[in-house]
């Protein structure tokens with residue numbers, strides 16, 4: 001605390017990201033990064049962008065990331081004017097709060113969801129109401145009928161991994177024509193259906209995606225929004241009032257190359273999906289209840305063991321998983337899907353911990 005702080009700083013509750021451990025070889029299953037590297041074409045594109053002496057770095061990057069947006073638009077069969085690019089989808093979401101979700105009526109989002117949403121709401125002074133997930137952690141779109149200044153949730157949801165069918169999202173978007181529905185598709189490539197298919201028909205739908213998970217580029221910070229050009233225009237107006245160059249040259253080149261290597265992308269998603277099913281079976285065999293997941297993470301609880309204790313004992317073995325001290329989910333672990341080898345290390349460690357467990 002300091003007397004130099006702005007008023008708002010006193011009132012913030014900053015988001016706390018998963019730990020980035022400093023040990024040499026952690027089994028890192030706590031921030032939903034991809035266990036596989038990006039396409040080799042990404043490295044090649046970065047080298048090419050740099051040139052021999054890094055001379056390109058003298059110049060500002062393209063403020064509109066046009067080449068990248070064209071590659072992403074081509075991938076999705078849409079137009080570049082329907083694509084916004086930002087510095088990670090967290091930044092895209094932050095701009096969305098200011099541009100599209102701040103109104104007289106409250107923003108609606110689930111009680112159990114990405115914990116950055118309430119943080120943004122407080123930072124940007126957006127009034128919000130949470131809607132409880134049902135007992136199986138499913139979103140019921142019929143619960144989102146109150147007059148609102150926007151609706152926001154991830155599909156699949158975070159931190160549960162549970163997907164919602166596209167027909168349900170369409171029903172919500174169609175019924176909610178007076179405000180913007182934002183679907184955060186950070187995990188969609190691991191088994192859910194993208195709502196990008198609906199943006200031509202619904203001017204109130206904004207879909208947000210990231211290269212951080214399914215394209216192995218968390219370190220590059222590249223995210224997108226897809227929607228009607230009027231929504232994209234709103235995001236650009238806020239962006240150009242804040243930071244004209246959110247994406248650096250290397251990030252633009254890297255992400256463009258990632259979208260140009262579809263085979264690599266599909267292969268790495270397929271491997272993660274296969275490992276997820278294998279890990280779910282392993283956890284279930286150990287007595288965990290596992291929420292059905294279409295993401296690169298599993299949300300699981302064990303009746304016999306306290307979640308916070310398990311996290312600490314795993315950490316003692318340099319295995320990192322995520323735990324949220326929040327109502328309804330404080331007995332769950334959120335486990336990112338690693339390689340099969342990493343998942344086996346986790347399962348073996350849990351077996352050891354259980355056999356030696358004194359509460």
Ligand SMILES: *Cc1c(COP(=O)(O)O)cnc(C)c1O
Pocket residue numbers: 032087088089090091114154158184186209210211212218221222223
């Ligand atoms: C990881 C994640 C993000 C943030 O992704 P970045 O593009 O790395 O900022 C956004 N939403 C959800 C639900 C996520 O899990």
